[in-house]
Amino acid sequence: MPAQTTSPAAPSLACTSILDNDLYKFTMQQAVRQHYPNTPCDYHFTNRSPELASLPLTAIPWLQSKIQAFADLRLTGAERLFLEQRCPYLTKDYLDWLQHEFRFLPEQQIKIEWRPAAVGSSTATSQQPQGMKPSTATAESAVAKKTSVEITIMGDWHQVILYEVPILALVSEAYYRFGDQDWDYDGQFEAAATKAERLVQSGALFAEFGTRRRRDYETQRIVLEGLIAGSERARAAAATDAGNLARSTKPGMLTGTSNLHFAHVMNLAPIGTMAHEWFMGTAAILKDAGPANEVALRRWAETFPGQVLGIALTDTFMTETFLKTFKHDLARDWIGVRHDSGDAFDFMDRIIQHYDQDSCVGPEMRKTKKIVFSDGLNTDLAIRLQQAADQKGIQASFGIGTHFTNDYKHAQDPLKSTSVAMNIVIKLHSCNGQECVKLSDDHGKESGSPEAVARVKEQIAALV
Incomplete structure (x- = not known):
């Protein structure tokens, strides 16, 4: 029998707190x-990557x-x-x-569809009201028990x-x-x-x-406890070891977590600012991606004055486009930028050159600027x-995700082959009746229909 984390019938603590979510969803909700x-x-x-990891049909009722x-979630x-103390x-x-007015309304706001792979018949599509199980006939026909799950979220932007x-x-x-299920928490x-x-x-x-x-959920809890312990051990060693005290490199540190729930229960700093959807939605509402980067940044600064959340995401419509407007007072005033696609080392060189050539920044101020790296990091790459x-x-910091919370080997494989992480995303598809587009610095991360992508590329081409 394969090693199992828990019985599928066992309760899960996932999403039992409204704060079991990333900080930037709340900051964007306010904006x-x-x-x-x-x-x-x-x-x-x-x-x-459905060919590597797809939900079995038996998972649908639980999901x-x-x-x-x-x-049922409430603040x-x-x-x-x-939140008042740590997110002023x-x-x-x-x-x-x-606390008093916002409520999730999944019956109205979430639609789940799935396509079970049936043996001896064409692929069928099943749809049930939220919270209901698929039909017995559908479940029994899906011998392969693999599904293509389609999830749509609908409603007013600030509500969903x-x-x-x-x-x-x-x-x-x-x-x-x-x-x-061939995995466990050991190690x-x-x-x-x-x-x-x-x-x-x-x-x-x-x-x-x-x-x-x-x-x-349990993996994230264990991993955070391990990160806290390892960070404390290394910093303690650096403080007591004469050799470490003499070295030029200051010890690093675990700065916090993006998850507000774990930040709360583990007394960690909440970390985060904005995501691509802030720029995608702004462009859709403006019906023009050309000015969207600048408008999104200036409106963000109105919501969060004083650069308390002053890390700008660069690649929604490609970093080359972003830098055409990230000049002068914007480049001077924003604390730094976040890298989320494309070659990270090339990005660093490009940002340094951009700051150095800007008359409001220059080489000296550039040394105080920060790049937050958050794209597919592992320990070796971050180092x-x-x-x-x-x-x-230039200053650097790192937001590390899957490498921390989904880094497993198969428990029963003597060669310890990798138990792959799902490559899944949820993207803003339309806003105010306009299709949303993300271009990215990686072509594989683009989103939007060919027509919408072409329209956005035409809009940003006009920038000088």
Whole structure:
């Protein structure tokens, strides 16, 4: 029998707190509520590698029941106090609304469809109201028990923006509960601790960003405990060892987590700012991607003045486009930028050159600017990037996700082959009746119909 984390019937703590979500969904919710209230939108789920990992049909009832349970989530008094203390940029008006008025309405806002692979018949499509099981006949016919799941989120942008991360986390957990069960938690704590020790020793400032593709809730809890322990061990060694004290590299540290729930229960700093959807939605509402980067940045600064969340995401319409407007006061005032696609070392060189050539920044101020790396990182790559940043003279930090919360080997394989992580995303599909587009610096990460992509490329081509 394969090693199993838990019985599929065992309860899960996933999404039992409204804060089991990434910080930037809440910061964007506040900004959307201020600038784009009552704006209709929809999001679509995509499994980028279905040939490697697809949900078995048996996972669907569990997934539906967990999504249905969103309707019971409320911001508690203790959680609100935590947000007031650790996220002072979230306003009283927003927190009052979040606590007393906001509610998930999954029956109205979520549609799940799936295509079970049936033996001896054509592929069938099944759709049931949220929270209901597929029919017995459909379930029995799907001998292969593999499904193509389609999830659509619909509603006003500020009302449905919080669904993305927890639904992705649930899809991932469902796969490892009902599909790939050949894994266990053995070694996860120490593996995370070792990663943290190496990162601290390299001088890296790093945060855990792994909620959306975690193996399950328990994995994230174990990994965070390991990261905390490893970071503390390495920093203690650096403080007491004479050789470390004499070296030029300052010890790094675990700066926090993007997950507000774990930040709350583990007393960690919440980390995050904005995602691609902020720029995608802005462009759709403007009906023009040309000015969208600048408008999105300036409206963000209106919501969060004083650069308290001053890391700008660059690649929604490609970094080359972003840098055409990220000049002068924007380049000077924003704390730094986030890398999320394309070659990270080339990106570092490009950003350094951009800052150095800007009359409002220049080589000296550039040394105070920061690049947050968050694209497909592992420990080795983060260390190499830290070394490059130290050498070239720019600040760096790292948001590491799947490498922390879904790094497993098959438990019963003597060669310990990798138990692959699902490559899943939920993207903003339309906003205010306009299709949304993301171009990215990696062609594989583009989203949008060919017609919409062509329209956006034409709009940004006009920028000089």
